Amino acid sequence: METHPAKRVEIIIEAVMERRLTQTLSDAGVTGYTVLPVTGGSGRSGYWNREGQIGRASGMVAVICLIRPEKLDALLEAAFAVVDRHIGVVNITDAQILRAERF
Amino acid sequence: METHPAKRVEIIIEAVMERRLTQTLSDAGVTGYTVLPVTGGSGRSGYWNREGQIGRASGMVAVICLIRPEKLDALLEAAFAVVDRHIGVVNITDAQILRAERF
Amino acid sequence: METHPAKRVEIIIEAVMERRLTQTLSDAGVTGYTVLPVTGGSGRSGYWNREGQIGRASGMVAVICLIRPEKLDALLEAAFAVVDRHIGVVNITDAQILRAERF
Amino acid sequence: MISTAAETLLSPIVLSFVLGVAAALARSDLSFPEAIAKGLSLYLLFAIGFKGGASIASHGIDGRLLATLLAGALLSLTLPFVAFALLRLLTKLTVVDAASIAAHYGSISIVTFVAATTLLAGQNVEAEGYMVAVAAAMEAPAILSALWIVARRSRGGEGMGADVWREILLNGSIVLLLGSFVIGWLTGERGLQEIAGLVVVPFKGILCLFLLDMGIVAGRGLRANGSVLTPGVILFGLGMPLVGATAGLAAGTVLGLSTGGVTLMMVLSASASYIAVPAAMRVALPEANPALSLGLALGITFPFNLILGIPLYLAAATLVAGGQ
Amino acid sequence: MISTAAETLLSPIVLSFVLGVAAALARSDLSFPEAIAKGLSLYLLFAIGFKGGASIASHGIDGRLLATLLAGALLSLTLPFVAFALLRLLTKLTVVDAASIAAHYGSISIVTFVAATTLLAGQNVEAEGYMVAVAAAMEAPAILSALWIVARRSRGGEGMGADVWREILLNGSIVLLLGSFVIGWLTGERGLQEIAGLVVVPFKGILCLFLLDMGIVAGRGLRANGSVLTPGVILFGLGMPLVGATAGLAAGTVLGLSTGGVTLMMVLSASASYIAVPAAMRVALPEANPALSLGLALGITFPFNLILGIPLYLAAATLVAGGQ
Amino acid sequence: MISTAAETLLSPIVLSFVLGVAAALARSDLSFPEAIAKGLSLYLLFAIGFKGGASIASHGIDGRLLATLLAGALLSLTLPFVAFALLRLLTKLTVVDAASIAAHYGSISIVTFVAATTLLAGQNVEAEGYMVAVAAAMEAPAILSALWIVARRSRGGEGMGADVWREILLNGSIVLLLGSFVIGWLTGERGLQEIAGLVVVPFKGILCLFLLDMGIVAGRGLRANGSVLTPGVILFGLGMPLVGATAGLAAGTVLGLSTGGVTLMMVLSASASYIAVPAAMRVALPEANPALSLGLALGITFPFNLILGIPLYLAAATLVAGGQ
Numbered sequence A, B, C: 001m002e003t004h005p006a007k008r009v010e011i012i013i014e015a016v017m018e019r020r021l022t023q024t025l026s027d028a029g030v031t032g033y034t035v036l037p038v039t040g041g042s043g044r045s046g047y048w049n050r051e052g053q054i055g056r057a058s059g060m061v062a063v064i065c066l067i068r069p070e071k072l073d074a075l076l077e078a079a080f081a082v083v084d085r086h087i088g089v090v091n092i093t094d095a096q097i098l099r100a101e102r103f
Numbered sequence D, E, F: 001m002i003s004t005a006a007e008t009l010l011s012p013i014v015l016s017f018v019l020g021v022a023a024a025l026a027r028s029d030l031s032f033p034e035a036i037a038k039g040l041s042l043y044l045l046f047a048i049g050f051k052g053g054a055s056i057a058s059h060g061i062d063g064r065l066l067a068t069l070l071a072g073a074l075l076s077l078t079l080p081f082v083a084f085a086l087l088r089l090l091t092k093l094t095v096v097d098a099a100s101i102a103a104h105y106g107s108i109s110i111v112t113f114v115a116a117t118t119l120l121a122g123q124n125v126e127a128e129g130y131m132v133a134v135a136a137a138m139e140a141p142a143i144l145s146a147l148w149i150v151a152r153r154s155r156g157g158e159g160m161g162a163d164v165w166r167e168i169l170l171n172g173s174i175v176l177l178l179g180s181f182v183i184g185w186l187t188g189e190r191g192l193q194e195i196a197g198l199v200v201v202p203f204k205g206i207l208c209l210f211l212l213d214m215g216i217v218a219g220r221g222l223r224a225n226g227s228v229l230t231p232g233v234i235l236f237g238l239g240m241p242l243v244g245a246t247a248g249l250a251a252g253t254v255l256g257l258s259t260g261g262v263t264l265m266m267v268l269s270a271s272a273s274y275i276a277v278p279a280a281m282r283v284a285l286p287e288a289n290p291a292l293s294l295g296l297a298l299g300i301t302f303p304f305n306l307i308l309g310i311p312l313y314l315a316a317a318t319l320v321a322g323g324q
């Protein structure tokens, strides 16, 4: 099947920042993303998990964006502006996609 | 540690189509997959999120399949048949796996 | 934007083993990971899903670790020790990360 | 009727819905977790089904049951044609979009039904217990009609295998509604007393919470996709319930139902599905825009029925069927 | 006894379970969100523990408490050996699979206990409040026996560190059951009155919803993995409860418990764990097939106990321990 | 007062919290799903708001309402300065950390408020229904003060646009609390009776479950991050509630509130936010350590208020405002 090169960017960021991040991405011309829930994790600021929590203060989410390679830099600049002062990690992998006309 | 090349296929598709997709994958000889919940996203058909929803009409899921490279085409054909007329994105990345005898 | 090579390791393992796995990873010097919920899947031991379940016996989770390439082997050894006798799959992809100083 | 409407408006049920809409429109982050929303809906289905069954057990079954079930199924089967014609007249929607909306309006909204039952009970208007079964019977036939329309008029439509039909007929809400109806019937008044602490005592309050959530979802839908609701579409969303209710009134009167029964028949005919049919349409008519049908059913017709429709239908039923 | 069985069969509790099984077998998509299912189980544990404690507070503690706890732990410790022997006799399962199943049957099913308490109460049969504590005491010992069997017979088994033991003894359901038992004890009748609106009023109804969910899970399990349940295995699933119940009858009678207490002792011994032990087995005996033990506990033994077992055990206890 | 404290200690509410803490410290895996915890909090907000509104509807509104709202907002605005000064005196925390904590203590903890209302009601001490609205008014102003402190003293702080302010003022808990307050007010005694089966009957029991969950979260926090709580920090966590309560006592007395009203004013001033402010601080002051402020608010001040504070404040209010 015909596939097209793309970048898969995965941003794990504080739940409180989700809306700011996706807004910034939209502003930077990123047309699609998907948000996955995250139940726990660990990093420099220690271990956390969502069980029994009611606020959004301590949770994180994973935002996945598939984009054309040439848009990667714009996306990373935009994401970095939000992630910068906040807890979060960003990784990028090379991917192939179906139906490239959609991206 | 010994690892083996594989393909990681990630299919983000409407929740109503989950069973049809996994059925089609099984029929195409895909022996394993994992389904992750998705809480929200955005694409050409706009923004959505699962909060407060009760139906399956507006949600999506992410299905991850790890397969031997030679099975990729069969999987993509099968997946495409389901995704084709439906909302959804498919991406493929090169991966390494442990315990290849399982796949 | 400046990015740095890293490995993205994704371990899908039984929920009952989550704590043992993350403990073992920490002991092996893995400083960060993120846990995603999994709602269902299929493999050699058949199909399962979490709906209506109350115990942890039948669920799985996905643990994602981003690490510097040189730490990969230590991580895989550690993960394998836990996964070995248990249900679970491990895949590794090449990734780029922002803010490498954090890893 | 005006005092009834005012009373309805000031019921905690309606106000909870209004609060939800207001919160969403003001862009508050107030929201219910998906699992809680589903849990509330399972509760309502179980409780309303059970109480319907228990009511049959104590009031005895009525010769009209079968005829009413049949009439309901027929209404569900025919109303989509009316809706489709109306939509083609009032709007420029594609065949597929119009057919999908028609399926929603031929089918029913169980929460509108629950709210109506509750508001009627608040005014001491009782209805036949088996109306719950009628509601279940009206869920699916409309889908058939919509698919038939599409098959005839366009090349869209995915061809629904037996598999899909089983899925629709055995969808969770129908099974729970009918299943708990049967349990209520079998266990009767005594069973009802055993679990009244769950299915009666907190019922109205839980309905409030559910409507609060529905208000939030409706408000968010309006904010995000309100633009698809053109004047013609909105007109349909307000007019179709009246058409449906009239058909329900006729059917209920001919069947000789009680005032409460006629009112509920009107409510069922006037309401539009927002759980079962949307999911079925995503499978069968993926080209139809879900924002359109859902926005209309939840954002226009549901509040219309809840606030104005129910008192209006009760007044009409009282007029025609005679005081209780 | 036959009329009791009929009454049991027509209780909303049993019918809800049956509805769940039927829905799953018919492949309906009716299902409870995981969070709701867990929430329901937390509620049941809290309520049953609290009421047990409050009942002790008002009826005073009984010299038999300690002896009964001990007897329960001993039953849990010894029944796995019986179960293992029976399984080796009746089936061709591996040592590890047989031992894992044996652990499930030595331990207890708290929801069977809850259902039994509720059905007994419906017939005005009271039991000692501390039976809740006995249930908690019977959860873990069986695991020890199963691991000992495996350690002796095969090279499987992961060696359970102190860490794993703490995990099992402090698993959520034991802690919540005992914790709320203590709270009920400390706050007594007055505390019970304060929160009766939650732990008493909707209790039976919530139990119905929980059993509906259990029915769905059981039915899905039977559909997916029913084939592992060979005739020998099924025979074990029906026979072992009777063996356990007999042991429980003996113990309860020797201890001099009330009719209700003896019945509950039988129910505990006859029931098979489906929450705590399955998780422990995944950790300790990963080679054991979970579909087998869970399918048996939930798909065969649980319905057997719920529908036939409980009335039978009550009849036997009444016969032996004398009318109430 | 000592007997009140003992009674408080033996209330199921307090004991449930203690059980949660104990379970977490013992590393039990007892836990509530996130969706259930959120569902419980939505319930409490809806019920407490509704009952507050209904109480106003039946007791009539009081000339003091506006003055009390204003006084509450002022307390929320000024207490952070006191808290900040105290923290700089007692600890070596950074400006940002101290300001973030100060915001938590200027704001309020709605569950402390709910627990206080419930414990007061248990002793037949009534309070003004509008104290619920005062609670809502006290949520946000403290955030303003904290940001002002940071802006003046350091270069941290993210500059909060209008967007962020709308988010804070329209955060879910404020909207639900005020919204249901208005609904309760509009529907009055009659509305309350309609949904008492949900908002009154199981209220205390649900509060227990919620506190059980809070205990678990607090205990896990203490176990994971207890080390950030240095003696100076802990001293602040115990002393600041007393400072706040004194300010609340003064304000309540000057305003001429009832004994119950004065007590609640003290409780609000003494309590520290653990839902709304933590989220706001993550957005506005990401450099602040959340483990610190949350550990303090939930692990030290909340139990202090729940167990010792509330009876103490009631005693003080009775002394100053006169018997009931």
Ligand SMILES: Nc1ncnc2c1ncn2[C@@H]1O[C@H](COP(=O)(O)O)[C@@H](O)[C@H]1O
Residues within 6 Å of the ligand: A012, A040, A041, A042, A043, A044, A045, A046, A048, A060, A087, A088, A089, C031, C032, C033, C034, C035, C064, C065, C066, C067, C102, C103
């Ligand atoms: N190396 C990593 N791999 C995967 N997730 C990570 C990693 N480091 C941090 N995270 C995630 O990001 C959160 C915050 O990280 P930190 O800022 O390092 O405390 C953690 O709780 C994890 O969920």
Ligand SMILES: Nc1ncnc2c1ncn2[C@@H]1O[C@H](COP(=O)(O)O)[C@@H](O)[C@H]1O
Residues within 6 Å of the ligand: A031, A032, A033, A034, A035, A064, A065, A066, A067, A102, A103, B012, B040, B041, B042, B043, B044, B045, B046, B048, B060, B087, B088, B089
């Ligand atoms: N570029 C993308 N990257 C990640 N997810 C996407 C992307 N485009 C679409 N999606 C997901 O697929 C859903 C439907 O996309 P669409 O059909 O474009 O509306 C969206 O709501 C997202 O969850």
Ligand SMILES: Nc1ncnc2c1ncn2[C@@H]1O[C@H](COP(=O)(O)O)[C@@H](O)[C@H]1O
Residues within 6 Å of the ligand: B031, B032, B033, B034, B035, B064, B065, B066, B067, B102, B103, C012, C040, C041, C042, C043, C044, C045, C046, C048, C060, C087, C088, C089
């Ligand atoms: N090839 C695969 N791709 C993705 N997930 C898999 C794959 N194989 C197994 N899994 C996951 O691992 C679980 C256990 O697999 P197994 O041990 O093969 O039964 C499955 O239920 C899936 O969630």
Ligand code: NA
Residues within 6 Å of the ligand: D079, D104, D105, D106, D107, D108, D109, D244, D268, D269, D270, D271, D272, D273
């Ligand atoms: Na209709």
Ligand code: NA
Residues within 6 Å of the ligand: E079, E104, E105, E106, E107, E108, E109, E244, E268, E269, E270, E271, E272, E273
């Ligand atoms: Na047993």
Ligand code: NA
Residues within 6 Å of the ligand: F079, F104, F105, F106, F107, F108, F109, F244, F268, F269, F270, F271, F272, F273
């Ligand atoms: Na305060």
